[in-house]
Amino acid sequence: MKIEWIKPDRVMQDDIAHLSGVHRAVMNVAREKAAIATGYLMAHRAEGHASIEVTRGTKTDAFVSLTDQRSKSNSYAPAAAAIEFGRSGKNPTQGVRALSRAFGLTSGPRRRRNSGRAAGRPSS
Numbered sequence: 001m002k003i004e005w006i007k008p009d010r011v012m013q014d015d016i017a018h019l020s021g022v023h024r025a026v027m028n029v030a031r032e033k034a035a036i037a038t039g040y041l042m043a044h045r046a047e048g049h050a051s052i053e054v055t056r057g058t059k060t061d062a063f064v065s066l067t068d069q070r071s072k073s074n075s076y077a078p079a080a081a082a083i084e085f086g087r088s089g090k091n092p093t094q095g096v097r098a099l100s101r102a103f104g105l106t107s108g109p110r111r112r113r114n115s116g117r118a119a120g121r122p123s124s
Contacts, residue, residue: 017059030054030062037064037102041083044096050083052098066099 007015016022031054038052050068057063068079078087086095100106 026062027054027056030064033102034064037066037098040098040101041066041096044098050080064099064102 034052034054041050041052050066053065053067055063055065066080066084068083082093082095084095084097084099086093097106
């Protein structure tokens with residue numbers, strides 16, 4: 001009689017995640033996506049304060065982030081979020097959605113809705 005011991009899913013996932021080839025593959029994908037996001041960002045860059053950065057997590061993870069040098073001061077705290085998602089209010093803008101598009105989460109900047117009017121009809 002042959003007895004096989006099968007590792008629980010979580011243990012197997014940890015074993016696989018810590019292989020050196022997995023670390024390299026994760027960083028390679030992160031760098032590829034960062035390059036794509038940088039292209040989208042460069043196409044819409046106004047002043048050059050924003051950039052795409054890749055950082056390694058404590059274990060296997062890699063992070064691709066949109067950062068903005070102005071975000072370090074209080075007056076520009078949401079700058080990176082406004083670049084990615086846009087902003088409303090006094091001077092509304094569309095978001096670039098560089099990260100979203102690089103990772104295939106959206107096809108492009110969202111269009112602002114027509115304030116309640118039916119499409120193609122002029123306001124009266």
